[in-house]
Amino acid sequence: MDAIAQIRRFNRTVTQEIGVLEERFLGRDRSLGASRLLFEIGANGMEIRQLRARLNLDSGYASRLLRGLEAEGLLHTVRSSGDARVRHVTLTPAGRKELALLNRRSDQAAGSLLRRLPEAQRPAFVAALGAVERLLLASAVRLRVENPRGRRAQYCLQRYFEELAARFERGYDPALGIPVAATEVTPPQGFFVVATLNGEPVGCGALKCHADYGEIKRMWVAPASRGLGIGKRILQRLEALARKRRVPLLRLETNKTLTEAQALYRSSGFGEVRPFNDEPYAHYWFEKAL
Amino acid sequence: MDAIAQIRRFNRTVTQEIGVLEERFLGRDRSLGASRLLFEIGANGMEIRQLRARLNLDSGYASRLLRGLEAEGLLHTVRSSGDARVRHVTLTPAGRKELALLNRRSDQAAGSLLRRLPEAQRPAFVAALGAVERLLLASAVRLRVENPRGRRAQYCLQRYFEELAARFERGYDPALGIPVAATEVTPPQGFFVVATLNGEPVGCGALKCHADYGEIKRMWVAPASRGLGIGKRILQRLEALARKRRVPLLRLETNKTLTEAQALYRSSGFGEVRPFNDEPYAHYWFEKAL
DNA sequence: CCATATACCTGACGCTAGTCAGAGATCAAG
DNA sequence: CTTGATCTCTGACTAGCGTCAGGTATATGG
Numbered sequence: 021m022d023a024i025a026q027i028r029r030f031n032r033t034v035t036q037e038i039g040v041l042e043e044r045f046l047g048r049d050r051s052l053g054a055s056r057l058l059f060e061i062g063a064n065g066m067e068i069r070q071l072r073a074r075l076n077l078d079s080g081y082a083s084r085l086l087r088g089l090e091a092e093g094l095l096h097t098v099r100s101s102g103d104a105r106v107r108h109v110t111l112t113p114a115g116r117k118e119l120a121l122l123n124r125r126s127d128q129a130a131g132s133l134l135r136r137l138p139e140a141q142r143p144a145f146v147a148a149l150g151a152v153e154r155l156l157l158a159s160a161v162r163l164r165v166e167n168p169r170g171r172r173a174q175y176c177l178q179r180y181f182e183e184l185a186a187r188f189e190r191g192y193d194p195a196l197g198i199p200v201a202a203t204e205v206t207p208p209q210g211f212f213v214v215a216t217l218n219g220e221p222v223g224c225g226a227l228k229c230h231a232d233y234g235e236i237k238r239m240w241v242a243p244a245s246r247g248l249g250i251g252k253r254i255l256q257r258l259e260a261l262a263r264k265r266r267v268p269l270l271r272l273e274t275n276k277t278l279t280e281a282q283a284l285y286r287s288s289g290f291g292e293v294r295p296f297n298d299e300p301y302a303h304y305w306f307e308k309a310l
Numbered sequence: 311m312d313a314i315a316q317i318r319r320f321n322r323t324v325t326q327e328i329g330v331l332e333e334r335f336l337g338r339d340r341s342l343g344a345s346r347l348l349f350e351i352g353a354n355g356m357e358i359r360q361l362r363a364r365l366n367l368d369s370g371y372a373s374r375l376l377r378g379l380e381a382e383g384l385l386h387t388v389r390s391s392g393d394a395r396v397r398h399v400t401l402t403p404a405g406r407k408e409l410a411l412l413n414r415r416s417d418q419a420a421g422s423l424l425r426r427l428p429e430a431q432r433p434a435f436v437a438a439l440g441a442v443e444r445l446l447l448a449s450a451v452r453l454r455v456e457n458p459r460g461r462r463a464q465y466c467l468q469r470y471f472e473e474l475a476a477r478f479e480r481g482y483d484p485a486l487g488i489p490v491a492a493t494e495v496t497p498p499q500g501f502f503v504v505a506t507l508n509g510e511p512v513g514c515g516a517l518k519c520h521a522d523y524g525e526i527k528r529m530w531v532a533p534a535s536r537g538l539g540i541g542k543r544i545l546q547r548l549e550a551l552a553r554k555r556r557v558p559l560l561r562l563e564t565n566k567t568l569t570e571a572q573a574l575y576r577s578s579g580f581g582e583v584r585p586f587n588d589e590p591y592a593h594y595w596f597e598k599a600l
Numbered sequence: 601c602c603a604t605a606t607a608c609c610t611g612a613c614g615c616t617a618g619t620c621a622g623a624g625a626t627c628a629a630g
Numbered sequence: 631c632t633t634g635a636t637c638t639c640t641g642a643c644t645a646g647c648g649t650c651a652g653g654t655a656t657a658t659g660g
Contacts, residue, residue, distance in 0.1 A: 030439040077618090105626045371649080
């Protein structure tokens with residue numbers, strides 16, 4: 021298959037050209053691992069467990085790297101408010117300065133790559149990079165049925181409610197909408213699907229199974245991960261779960277400000293119908309026969 | 311600049327996603343370095359110095375890796391014919407079997423990457439990979455004015471003549487065409503530009519300066535590197551050299567079978583003119599005022 | 601022939617990255 | 631309060647990657 025050969029050529033070329041560049045600019049006086057850590061912590065700080073998840077680090081290894089940087093005076097760690105097991109790491113002023121230096125170097129590396137190309141080819145190059153990056157990210161997204169009370173699910177739900185509160189004209193209060201109890205979206209009554217990207221939750225969706233129909237609820241995708249087709253995949257997964265349960269019909273309702281959601285439902289085969297419940301925040305009701 | 315940010319995001323995503331994949335499939339029972347060595351040696355064998363140059367290895371490190379593989383019975387080294395200092399390394403039957411296994415795994419890795427994407431997104435992904443790879447290769451191409459008697463220049467000229475012999479209807483004999491003496495394309499009388507990709511010659515072009523015009527000769531790009539805009543860049547470089555010398559006019563002639571060359575000249579501002587010499591292999595004559 | 605450069609090998613060494621087991625503190629659920 | 635899970639840290643260890651200095655054999659130019 022030619023696609024396979026293309027991927028292999030790509031891997032070879034990219035690792036060769038990019039790898040050399042990265043090391044030449046970033047691996048100067050600090051190890052690459054430590055640099056990556058500084059990058060990831062960023063100006064706002066971060067929980068260590070999140071850091072580990074993002075960079076796929078062994079807890080011992082991460083701890084050692086952090087201690088090294090702490091000894092250099094680049095960062096300090098404090099207990100996270102709320103959960104005292106978790107530690108929060110932030111950059112000191114010296115650390116921020118170091119990060120700024122790394123950022124400058126990284127910009128230089130990127131610039132030098134761009135400048136090697138004749139001007140005319142640059143826009144095409146940047147566009148192609150964007151396409152590959154998006155699709156590579158999309159391919160790394162994993163969907164799983166999870167416990168709706170779990171950490172990842174709860175994180176998604178909180179972000180979801182926050183977003184609704186910000187986008188709805190009159191705000192949003194979960195207590196006023198039709199409730200979704202955790203048991204209703206826990207197998208076998210229903211399902212709660214979480215999408216993760218490198219271990220971090222980036223989207224969710226729930227299915228509530230009734231006798232003669234299923235309800236799609238709590239569809240959400242993290243803003244930074246939109247455009248990767250995650251919403252569609254969550255919806256398809258819920259649909260597959262519904263089919264397995266022999267649910268003959270799917271129903272959902274949505275707010276008029278959530279235009280991208282409406283587009284998703286329409287493109288997924290849902291058709292608008294008359295209101296089938298009295299959800300106060302809904303403007304449109306959809307159905308799809310399975 | 312947004313292009314810079316895109317490049318940085320790309321680097322991050324790609325090194326993360328691809329790196330993990332490569333290691334999971336290739337770094338199973340052998341180190342990644344050793345695997346890469348086997349890949350590079352390939353079915354036809356290779357000189358050790360060439361191997362070192364390609365993979366950018368320290369001589370000691372390369373020697374140790376090779377000895378490890380030799381101990382496993384995967385390869386054997388012999389003195390190179392000609393220069394007894396140089397050693398040539400070839401795969402044993404067991405080595406070839408191992409290489410085949412690596413190739414299968416590499417195919418699997420590429421396949422697993424592809425399979426993670428929903429079917430609909432795959433063609434776009436492969437196309438984007440191709441675009442990035444081509445442009446990355448293009449950005450790694452270096453042009454330099456070189457001695458036309460040098461190793462790289464002579465390599466290009468030989469391939470050039472071979473290609474003309476194969477493509478021209480009645481073959482090609484350099485002795486019958488208008489000759490280009492090495493001194494004529496050596497500064498300051500003229501210039502011989504060689505394009506290299508990772509140190510290997512992939513194209514050439516020459517400029518002969520006369521009192522009132524310059525002649526473009528010996529334009530060639532290696533078949534495997536076509537479509538990267540190398541020809542255009544060589545031509546532009548020769549043009550810049552001509553301008554610097556205050557040459558007022560560029561001339562060149564070409565054969566009717568070299569259609570891609572004609573397209574290049576036309577798109578570079580050359581216009582067809584009446585024959586200005588009696589080059590026996592030429593069908594078209596071009597000029598461009600500077 | 602000599603001096604110098606090239607190609608390769610060997611031994612010694614250091615750093616980075618990463619793994620593993622286990623311990624201590626904390627949390628959540630029963 | 632107990633139990634089991636989670637988060638972090640520590641110590642011990644390994645493999646891989648790479649560098650450096652020095653040595654041997656061979657080639658090249660005078």
